[in-house]
Amino acid sequence: MSVLKRVVLLDLTAKEFEFDQSVDFIQERQAEIMKLTVNGETLELEQPINLKALLVVAEANQPEYVTVQLNGEFVDHSGFEDTFVKDGDTVEFLYFMGGGAR
Amino acid sequence: MSSLTNEQLERYSRHILLQQVGGKGQMKLLQGRVLIIGTGGLGSPAAMYLAAAGVGQIGLVDSDVVDMSNLQRQIIHQTKDVGRPKIESGRETIEAINPDVQVHTYNEMVRADNIRDIIRDQGYDFIIDGTDNFPAKFLINDACVLEKKAYSHAGIIRFQGQTMTYVPGQGPCYRCVFPTMPPKDAVPTCRQAGVLGVMGGVIGTLQATEALKYLLGVGNLLTGYLLTYDALTMTFRKVKLRQNPHCGVCGEHPTITELVDYEQPACDLRNH
Numbered sequence: 602m603s604v605l606k607r608v609v610l611l612d613l614t615a616k617e618f619e620f621d622q623s624v625d626f627i628q629e630r631q632a633e634i635m636k637l638t639v640n641g642e643t644l645e646l647e648q649p650i651n652l653k654a655l656l657v658v659a660e661a662n663q664p665e666y667v668t669v670q671l672n673g674e675f676v677d678h679s680g681f682e683d684t685f686v687k688d689g690d691t692v693e694f695l696y697f698m699g700g701g702a703r
Numbered sequence: 704m705s706s707l708t709n710e711q712l713e714r715y716s717r718h719i720l721l722q723q724v725g726g727k728g729q730m731k732l733l734q735g736r737v738l739i740i741g742t743g744g745l746g747s748p749a750a751m752y753l754a755a756a757g758v759g760q761i762g763l764v765d766s767d768v769v770d771m772s773n774l775q776r777q778i779i780h781q782t783k784d785v786g787r788p789k790i791e792s793g794r795e796t797i798e799a800i801n802p803d804v805q806v807h808t809y810n811e812m813v814r815a816d817n818i819r820d821i822i823r824d825q826g827y828d829f830i831i832d833g834t835d836n837f838p839a840k841f842l843i844n845d846a847c848v849l850e851k852k853a854y855s856h857a858g859i860i861r862f863q864g865q866t867m868t869y870v871p872g873q874g875p876c877y878r879c880v881f882p883t884m885p886p887k888d889a890v891p892t893c894r895q896a897g898v899l900g901v902m903g904g905v906i907g908t909l910q911a912t913e914a915l916k917y918l919l920g921v922g923n924l925l926t927g928y929l930l931t932y933d934a935l936t937m938t939f940r941k942v943k944l945r946q947n948p949h950c951g952v953c954g955e956h957p958t959i960t961e962l963v964d965y966e967q968p969a970c971d972l973r974n975h
Contacts, residue, residue: 641940666885675880675947693942695929697885698858698865699837699892 635688652681652692661694668695706730711803715757723921729757733803735918738762738827740813740843742793744893744903745857745910746833747779752911754797754804758918760825761797764809765789776900813839815962818846829914830854833907835892837884838965844869844877845959848952853917855910855925860892862899862934864906867925867944868913874927879947879954884965905932 635646639659646658652671656664669676670693676684686692707715707726711733718724718732735758739746742765753761767789769780777789784792790808797806809821813834822830830852832843840856847854847869856877857866869876909930916922929942952959 663890666890668880670942670944673943673945675945695880695942696865697837697881697890698860698863699835699840699890 635686637686637688638691640692640694646686649685649687652676652684652686655686655692656681656694659692659694662696666697669693670695707733711757714801714803718756724919728919728921731918731920732757732915733759735829735914736760736762736825736827737829737831737914737918738764738822738825739831739833740764740839741833741835742777742779742789743767743773743833743835744776744859744898744900745907746831747777747793748904748907749831749833749911749914750779750793750797751800752908753914754800756911756915757801757803758914759803760805760807760827762807762809762821762825762827763790763793763797764811764813764821765793766810766812776898776903778904813842813846815842815964818842818962819850822846822850822852827852829917831910831914832856833910835894837890840877841884841965842962845952845962847871848876848878849960849962855913857906857910859898859902859906860896862902863932864902864934865929865931866906866909866913867929868917870917870924870926875944875946876950876953878952878959879950880929880944882947882949882951887966899934902932902934905934 633647635649637644637646644659650658652669656667661667669681671684671686672691707729712719715729718729719726737753737758737760739750739762742750742763750761750763769784769787769789769792771785773780774782779796780789780792788810790810794806794808797804807825811817813821830843830847832840832854834840834843843854844856848871851871853868853870855866855868857864867877913924916924927944929944931940931942946953948955951957
């Protein structure tokens with residue numbers, strides 16, 4: 602089961618449009634929405650973003666220490682700016698977890 | 704030991720009933736050797752279940768003494784044990800659970816210069832990482848890769864836990880996923896962030912399960928997977944992992960060919 606999460610990146614509001622226009626606008630936009638799976642949850646994006654931005658949008662904990670797998674492949678931190686996610690991608694954030702004894 | 708005694712037939716009867724265990728499997732467990740590094744939140748339940756299961760040789764590594772703040776989750780130690788070396792109370796609990804088990808204790812921290820000897824000491828089959836800090840976790844990983852030993856990695860914090868199993872040549876190691884240690888104080892540990900007591904019970908018991916499956920040669924191990932558990936949402940996730948060809952210790956061109964001591968854990972706030 603996945604939780605649907607909508608992320609609006611563009612700073613546009615419906616009030617700038619007439620009602621009919623806004624409906625068209627929304628329908629048009631729906632068609633462009635990309636769906637990703639991030640740590641098992643569906644994430645919707647309205648524009649392509651790189652991994653660096655995705656870490657922020659998807660609220661990764663301590664992005665500087667996270668390990669990222671994009672479609673099963675590890676992506677080095679040096680590649681976070683140049684790697685863009687696309688519709689249908691599966692992204693895993695893997696975290697350090699200490700603890701156990703003390 | 705070539706066959707089970709009447710007492711053992713009774714003690715292990717619920718195992719023997721299992722098609723995947725049976726008398727033969729129980730004999731494998733009795734001949735099994737598991738090393739548990741850290742007798743804390745993870746190591747406690749792991750050691751107790753492995754003892755109850757009849758794993759014949761159990762090694763315990765820990766240099767700590769029992770602290771009052773350990774008792775909320777480190778169930779191998781009891782109130783009367785506060786101030787005693789953990790390996791001693793650990794041994795006592797195991798021997799009380801099952802006299803079939805022979806306990807080997809190592810009252811020391813794992814270091815680059817002793818870990819391979821400890822692993823070789825009893826020819827352990829499987830190692831359980833129940834440590835609380837990254838230098839130890841990376842050291843155990845590298846030592847197990849170099850010694851070609853299967854081991855279970857795990858970590859717990861707050862309401863979360865995760866575990867993966869390394870088997871030589873069959874999948875990624877911890878360093879494939881996390882190439883380098885986080886810097887000092889960057890990632891909190893239980894001592895700093897807290898942990899729900901039962902987290903060690905859940906994850907440590909999963910580690911014991913992997914050890915038993917490995918000794919029995921049954922089922923699928925968490926090789927090539929990281930299992931994560933979130934107690935607040937009651938969600939388990941099994942994330943598939945690939946082996947990293949650039950891994951420093953198990954990759955195609957390893958740069959780590961002998962062990963070194965890594966920096967002291969940032970999380971060690973004992974004196975703070």
